[in-house]
Amino acid sequence: MTYPLTEAQSAIAQHAHEFADGYLEPIVADLDRGVVFPKALVAQLGSDNFLGLVLPAQSPIAGAGFVGHIELVEALSQSSAGVASIVNSHALFAYALAHWGSEAQKTKYLPALAKGEKLGAVAIMESGPGPGLGPNPLLATRQAGGYRLDGVKTFVRNAGAADVYLVFATIQFADDGNGLTGFIVEAGSKGLTVGPRLETMGLRACPVAHLEFSNVVVAEDDVMGTENCGGVIATQLLSVGSVAEAAQTVGIARAAVKHAAGYAGHRVQFRHPIARLQAVQTLLADIVTDSHMAWLGVQHAARLIEEEAPFEPEAAMVKSFVGRFGSKMLIDAVQIEGGMGISEVAPKHISGSYPLARMFRDIAGTTLLDAPADFTDALIAANVA
Amino acid sequence: MNAISPAQRDIQKAAKDFVAKNIIPRAAEFDKSGAFHSYLLDAARPSNIFAMAVPQEYGGLGFSPLTQALVLEEWGYGCAAMGTTLSASILSMESVLIAGNDEQKRRFFKPMLTAGIGAFALTEPDAGSDAGAGVATAVKSGGDYVLNGPKCWITNGGEASVFVIFAATDPAKGVKGISAFIVERGQQGLIMGDREEKLGLRSSNTVYFFLKDARIPAKNLLGKEGEGMKIAMMTLDLARPSIGALAVGLAQRCLDECVKHLNQRFPEKTYPGQTLQFKLADMQIAIEGAREAQHHTMALREAGLPFSKESAIAKTLCTDVAMSIASQAMRLMGSHAYAGEFGKFMRDAKVMQIYEGTNQIQRLVIARSVLARPKVAVSAAQKAGAK
Numbered sequence: 001m002t003y004p005l006t007e008a009q010s011a012i013a014q015h016a017h018e019f020a021d022g023y024l025e026p027i028v029a030d031l032d033r034g035v036v037f038p039k040a041l042v043a044q045l046g047s048d049n050f051l052g053l054v055l056p057a058q059s060p061i062a063g064a065g066f067v068g069h070i071e072l073v074e075a076l077s078q079s080s081a082g083v084a085s086i087v088n089s090h091a092l093f094a095y096a097l098a099h100w101g102s103e104a105q106k107t108k109y110l111p112a113l114a115k116g117e118k119l120g121a122v123a124i125m126e127s128g129p130g131p132g133l134g135p136n137p138l139l140a141t142r143q144a145g146g147y148r149l150d151g152v153k154t155f156v157r158n159a160g161a162a163d164v165y166l167v168f169a170t171i172q173f174a175d176d177g178n179g180l181t182g183f184i185v186e187a188g189s190k191g192l193t194v195g196p197r198l199e200t201m202g203l204r205a206c207p208v209a210h211l212e213f214s215n216v217v218v219a220e221d222d223v224m225g226t227e228n229c230g231g232v233i234a235t236q237l238l239s240v241g242s243v244a245e246a247a248q249t250v251g252i253a254r255a256a257v258k259h260a261a262g263y264a265g266h267r268v269q270f271r272h273p274i275a276r277l278q279a280v281q282t283l284l285a286d287i288v289t290d291s292h293m294a295w296l297g298v299q300h301a302a303r304l305i306e307e308e309a310p311f312e313p314e315a316a317m318v319k320s321f322v323g324r325f326g327s328k329m330l331i332d333a334v335q336i337e338g339g340m341g342i343s344e345v346a347p348k349h350i351s352g353s354y355p356l357a358r359m360f361r362d363i364a365g366t367t368l369l370d371a372p373a374d375f376t377d378a379l380i381a382a383n384v385a
Numbered sequence: 386m387n388a389i390s391p392a393q394r395d396i397q398k399a400a401k402d403f404v405a406k407n408i409i410p411r412a413a414e415f416d417k418s419g420a421f422h423s424y425l426l427d428a429a430r431p432s433n434i435f436a437m438a439v440p441q442e443y444g445g446l447g448f449s450p451l452t453q454a455l456v457l458e459e460w461g462y463g464c465a466a467m468g469t470t471l472s473a474s475i476l477s478m479e480s481v482l483i484a485g486n487d488e489q490k491r492r493f494f495k496p497m498l499t500a501g502i503g504a505f506a507l508t509e510p511d512a513g514s515d516a517g518a519g520v521a522t523a524v525k526s527g528g529d530y531v532l533n534g535p536k537c538w539i540t541n542g543g544e545a546s547v548f549v550i551f552a553a554t555d556p557a558k559g560v561k562g563i564s565a566f567i568v569e570r571g572q573q574g575l576i577m578g579d580r581e582e583k584l585g586l587r588s589s590n591t592v593y594f595f596l597k598d599a600r601i602p603a604k605n606l607l608g609k610e611g612e613g614m615k616i617a618m619m620t621l622d623l624a625r626p627s628i629g630a631l632a633v634g635l636a637q638r639c640l641d642e643c644v645k646h647l648n649q650r651f652p653e654k655t656y657p658g659q660t661l662q663f664k665l666a667d668m669q670i671a672i673e674g675a676r677e678a679q680h681h682t683m684a685l686r687e688a689g690l691p692f693s694k695e696s697a698i699a700k701t702l703c704t705d706v707a708m709s710i711a712s713q714a715m716r717l718m719g720s721h722a723y724a725g726e727f728g729k730f731m732r733d734a735k736v737m738q739i740y741e742g743t744n745q746i747q748r749l750v751i752a753r754s755v756l757a758r759p760k761v762a763v764s765a766a767q768k769a770g771a772k
Contacts, residue, residue: 125720129651155720201728208724269515279745327712334735338513338743339538342736345582347537347593357584364712364731370719372651374660
């Protein structure tokens, strides 16, 4: 089986690579500093029709879909995986809205999301083992006309930059049961505070912070889907998100191995370029092999997602694979470049750019589990045979 | 298991306390700025720990290699960058212990008695793994040698009181023409570059410097002319397991932090299932194995037995384990680790796979030893196949 791209998907991929080269490459170091959110860049992504790819019906590009989105994410990640994180978080919101949103919600948000006039974000995590289980869970309490939200969502990507959030809150019922429910909450809602920006190891173009809710009022119409179906939505979003994150892993690894191979072709030790040493060839071969396997997994899962076929086991396998091999690819790529590989700033006596230290920091953020350790394994094992 | 004596246990305990009080609380701050942690030298001065490798007859603590490793593991547990300052200083001392005369030893070790540090300068821009490809030269001129050439990736370079610097006295002889010199801080013609901004071990000072007509008195020659590369290789054999000790400490810290976080996030009632239990068990197995390999190397050294291969194994195994454990722990801890101080451990481990001889160079050493070992009769067919 091969994974051919349609004409439209190829166009997206090509355009995305041009965007990465033209807009991202010159400013990757600034983006990595992560001090200012790249607002203009997001607007540019929107006007280039990159922000609505997961929304086939609304997308200005015919034939776009999740595969097109994956092409975009991989291309962006070859320059700045942090920018890809911004796009991924936004796209997950759009994906949720397209699948579970009411007609009114779609009308209200989708066109603006697709054009990049509004940026979306998704808030699932809490400090406990799962939503509603730890200290400071986000709780939703019914009141006249809607709900009141109180509590904390942790490690929210695009926090502070997003215009609208999909947050998952727990409703506690009198009979001791509880249910997770998704709510659309606009940035700037009264009682919603974005915590200080967290210092992430990498992917620093994308801001991460906790969201604190104190008596935030949401209307009945802001429920996504129905009450208590939040668990299903959140699980699916995590699954879709893990495939998109794996596309980031692949993009970073491909750019890294290309750079490392270039370095090995020029770095002379023992009288020859080190690319002639088998030890270096083996490292390069391992990275190329592992990133190719990850790519195959991503392509397969992305097509299942686009076809609306069952995809969770395949997504879990992708997550498991990049979990085992993702960081290792950059561990090895940095090793090839030695002292240059660990340079955050190219030493004064050396010419050229040395992006591998940043990529090493970035790739670790694309393979985080953020779930109990058996989360993916149990799902995969349950689907054997 | 190498039994640890009660005296060693006391030293280990003292190191643990020092690390808890002086290293762990400030590691993140210096990692962030990348500035040299000079406060540490002041804090360590009363204990004389920077002289732990200096023999007692020269005023040092004269710790055995295993005792030094126990201390370094604790320092690696606290902060591998700070531990590197100590281990790299000991690295420079080993050259003097190997080849120095009494006067040289007295002079070189004196700063260490007041928490001064040393630096070992072998690497050059075009001589990394290929250590013999350096271009630095030392030309005899009257009672001096005049040194010229670049040195890079020199740990402690910008902060050291004393240096061991390698330069060719007879470039025509290749590695057999390299000699080792003691150079003191403030030496005219020793021109310091800026510190490098590194991915990890950030507050461990790393510099580029160059020598421009630096006149070094002939009495600073270590050993004889042409013995430099031999001294360098023996020094690295001695010093590499120290990196292993730091790495074991770092790996144990990663696992401990991981368990601490998981206990917090997934408390008692959700006691971890076998998937997580086995992952944690595998991590501890790897760390314990690395620790034993490291201690074994020290035991061989203390017994006066050959330990070159074991030294390379200890460095490679321990730093590879540290990298792998840091990476696994990061994944298990998720965003909490990625958006917190844990990233330092992963970044620090990466540098350790590279410095003091990349793990690829170690593997060459180990493979040479593995392939040299069995001298069993080889059949004619096998011989033909080997060609």
